Amino acid sequence: DAGVTQSPTHLIKTRGQHVTLRCSPISGHKSVSWYQQVLGQGPQFIFQYYEKEERGRGNFPDRFSARQFPNYSSELNVNALLLGDSALYLCASSLRGSNYGYTFGSGTRLTVV
Amino acid sequence: GESVGLHLPTLSVQEGDNSIINCAYSNSASDYFIWYKQESGKGPQFIIDIRSNMDKRQGQRVTVLLNKTVKHLSLQIAATQPGDSAVYFCAANQAGTALIFGKGTTLSVSS
Numbered sequence: 736d737a738g739v740t741q742s743p744t745h746l747i748k749t750r751g752q753h754v755t756l757r758c759s760p761i762s763g764h765k766s767v768s769w770y771q772q773v774l775g776q777g778p779q780f781i782f783q784y785y786e787k788e789e790r791g792r793g794n795f796p797d798r799f800s801a802r803q804f805p806n807y808s809s810e811l812n813v814n815a816l817l818l819g820d821s822a823l824y825l826c827a828s829s830l831r832g833s834n835y836g837y838t839f840g841s842g843t844r845l846t847v848v
Numbered sequence: 849g850e851s852v853g854l855h856l857p858t859l860s861v862q863e864g865d866n867s868i869i870n871c872a873y874s875n876s877a878s879d880y881f882i883w884y885k886q887e888s889g890k891g892p893q894f895i896i897d898i899r900s901n902m903d904k905r906q907g908q909r910v911t912v913l914l915n916k917t918v919k920h921l922s923l924q925i926a927a928t929q930p931g932d933s934a935v936y937f938c939a940a941n942q943a944g945t946a947l948i949f950g951k952g953t954t955l956s957v958s959s
Contacts, residue, residue, distance in 0.1 A: 768946070770947075775951070775952075776951055776952075777937050777939075777949030777952055778892065778937075778947075778949050780946035780947065780948070791945060793946060825891050825892070835880070835897075837894065837947070839891035839892045840891050841889070841890050842891050
């Protein structure tokens with residue numbers, strides 16, 4: 736069975752640009768969450784979606800947005816990229832809108848230059 | 849809000865030793881805790897979890913202990929192997945809200 740898949744695996748962008756990261760949850764999972772992991776730190780919560788609705792939002796600026804599609808896949812969008820947005824972006828899926836049975840993908844490594 | 853912290857940023861052990869990684873949390877309302885292992889270039893991998901109505905849970909070679917009185921949990925790894933070398937995170941959750949992660953402890957196992 737496929738786990739949580741994220742694309743692309745690596746990405747280099749220039750300051751001020753926009754980026755879209757994609758996530759496909761485990762088959763049957765209806766909840767997707769996004770986390771940002773800066774080098775040397777633990778993951779920090781950005782968004783949670785369940786049944787295509789936003790269930791939670793972390794302390795991130797409005798430049799960060801996300802959505803969940805009818806097939807439960809998700810996109811994370813970041814506008815007006817800053818150098819400080821360079822990080823590993825992780826997607827996690829779970830069966831329902833809780834954190835039980837959370838499974839993470841391998842992440843997208845975003846570098847902003 | 850919740851904060852989660854690990855006591856030691858690094859831990860070095862010999863192969864075959866037992867490893868203990870400690871973690872403290874701040875919010876007494878936290879009711880679910882998870883330990884993750886993260887290898888270089890990969891996402892966090894679930895190791896073991898525990899709910900607040902328990903104080904001990906065992907898995908294969910791993911044990912998690914929860915002390916709610918002092919808001920502390922630990923991960924014990926028996927007979928540590930080189931493949932256990934990774935960064936270990938504890939995470940706390942309150943009533944289905946976002947997971948709050950600590951900074952991580954890097955475990956190095958030498959043979």
